[in-house]
Amino acid sequence: LKIAILLGTRPEIIKMSPIIRYLDNLKEIKRIKKLSKMAGYDLSSDKSEDNLKNRLQTDGLNYIENLKFNNMDMEYVIIHTNQHYSQNMDKIFFDELNLPKSTYNLKIGSGRHGEQTGSMIVALEKVLVDEKPDVLFIQGDTNTVLAGAITASKMGIKIAHVEAGLRSFDRKMPEEVNRVLTDHVSDFLFAPTGIAKQNLLKEGIDENKIFVVGNTIVDATLQNLKIAKHSSKTYAQDPESKNKEDYFLLTLHRAENTDYFEKLDTIVDNIIEIANNYAKIIFPIHPRTLNKLKQFNLLPKLSNNPKIELIEPVGYLDFLLLESNAKLILTDSGGVQEEACILGVPCLTIRENTERPETVAVGSNIIVGYDYEHWINGLKGMLDYDADGKLGKDDSGCTPCSKKHWENPFGCGHSAETILEIVFSDLMDNNKIIK
Ligand code: UD1
Ligand code: UDP
Structure with missing residues (x-):
């Protein structure tokens, strides 16, 4: 055979x-x-x-x-x-x-x-x-x-x-x-x-x-998360400090989001607003997106913002840690919607539809499209904010755990x-x- x-x-x-x-x-x-x-x-x-x-x-x-x-x-x-x-x-x-x-x-x-x-x-x-x-x-x-x-x-x-x-x-x-x-x-x-x-x-x-x-993403996630915790190079070197700081993780690469100036410009503005008002954003940039940000002269808007950390795409072990330590994930990726659901991290999907409706049904994912109001509603629907717009604290006053519990529908x-x-x-x- x-x-x-x-x-x-x-x-x-x-x-x-x-x-x-x-x-x-x-x-x-x-x-x-x-x-x-x-x-x-x-x-x-x-x-x-x-x-x-x-x-x-x-x-x-x-x-x-x-x-x-x-x-x-x-x-x-x-x-x-x-x-x-x-x-x-x-x-x-x-x-x-x-x-x-x-x-x-x-x-x-x-x-x-x-x-x-x-x-x-x-x-x-x-x-x-x-x-x-x-x-x-x-x-x-x-x-x-x-x-x-x-x-x-x-x-x-x-x-x-x-x-x-x-x-x-x-x-x-x-x-x-x-x-x-x-x-x-x-x-x-x-x-x-x-x-x-x-x-x-x-x-x-x-x-x-x-x-x-x-x-098979469940197989891959479970097999590698354990390994990541022991051997991931970049982020595991200092996992404590990453844990202490609340951050959102962002990925973006769908052609329909990156290839049109107005769409990408709107997304960039939303990202900046979220970073300024809610939490630091870590953004490993897909090469397609980097090219388009440069072509449309949108890169400086992001790179000049101290609350946005632009990084090269990272390996799987680092990425799994970045995902599992994030308070929230913003993405247009298919695999990342699934991994967020498996890892118990809330996800907002920057698209108008998804081929992973199971994630929406179990409550791990909200499709927020491009309207900033929808992003904020999604954010507030997923995380607990106090009146000042700060992430709430749990009873012991610790950094809040934003993780929700839902059933993983992917096996x-x-x-x-x-x-x-x-x-x-x-x-x-x-x-x-x-x-
Ligand atoms: C492709 C898939 C997409 C998938 C994504 C995963 C298609 C039509 N698209 O999109 O479904 O979600 O992969 O990431 O098959 N580039 C590099 N280095 C690379 C690869 C790409 O610099 O190793 C740059 C090139 O400028 C290239 C652009 O990224 O033109 C897009 O790459 P391409 O493979 O055509 O599509 P993706 O956007 O990666
Ligand atoms: N991923 C990664 N490093 C990164 C970003 C993503 O290893 O910097 C992994 C992520 O864990 C997921 C997969 O890449 O398993 C998703 O790939 P991508 O978003 O490029 O494609 P899609 O799933 O949308 O087809």
Whole structure:
């Protein structure tokens, strides 16, 4: 059985990482078994088995269940389109998440939609012709995903779409077009929630292809938060001081928010008002946004404000800490809306819609659009302010904990395991796996 994993951007690397780590663990089990057999001793008494158990435990995986597939003749390749290529949008995640180097790097980089997606299709087809995988895994809604879906569907390669069925119902978003097209040619549709499944059923997609499995972002968050607390470099060096100061975390990168002067100018003004009146804002800037702020000459407005800390995009471990220590998150990111919900941090979404309505339903997220009044109402709806506009204090007079309690709708952190078991079992039924 040959699996191909396609990825290209920051969120795909993060959300695909639990699947890659599971596959890597399976490979490791096989390697250890082979070595112990060659050495002529029983694996159960081998110390390396303990090492392996520890390694699986770190990934939150169940050792026994893992062994279910440990006799499979399985190999996998990672294909990176390099849609993201800057060190802090790409390599840092491979390093921090302990992922094997990509088998292929298509080196596509940035470009207009047609140019970027078309170049990916041409390059990916060549790799798939050589590798002949049984299944191609894609995750999310980027141009990399669309290129994977088009290429594999034309070649008769099965497509496993992780995070299927999300809909903003806004076809102006490039991601919405990518989602719809990809879902309609996929063979395994891994919907994170019942709502996502319903979206697919309403579009006439065969129910037998749809599996509600949660979102691998929960696996990634739970696996890495513990590691982050121990080993994150920048912010963990001085976590206490970050904790003492109330701050809001901001991310912004959606094309519909950054690419139009008036929209971006309004957002920038709102950010400045919030920072001046409520709390310091930490803003790791996505490269698209930095370019646009420079192009529209809006950067000085932000950089001259002492209550706004502009920083480069940070690695996943630092970002998880920044999120979990924030009083509130302002974002237009999909993954960040989910992580805020998982980490128990209130979120305001700077958009007019979301393809993650589950977060709004459980109360972790409010869609605030672009009107400053809505931002303030959202802020006050989420956090407790006193009459002076200061964050309230709890009974012991400590810095208030703004964290609210809600149920995480995205699963319990075993999505990668479930996804792979479904794919393996299906291919086993088709006698593709040598036992
Ligand atoms: C892409 C996805 C978006 C996803 C986001 C995750 C599409 C259509 N968009 O948006 O769905 O939410 O990734 O972050 O697939 N750039 C760099 N370095 C990089 C990457 C990009 O400097 O490593 C700059 C380039 O100027 C580039 C711009 O950012 O033109 C936009 O990059 P692109 O990959 O086209 O779209 P994103 O906005 O990153
Ligand atoms: N993220 C990160 N560093 C940052 C900003 C975000 O590691 O400086 C992570 C974040 O934890 C989340 C993912 O990037 O898992 C979200 O990616 P992005 O917002 O770029 O894309 P989207 O989810 O909107 O597609």
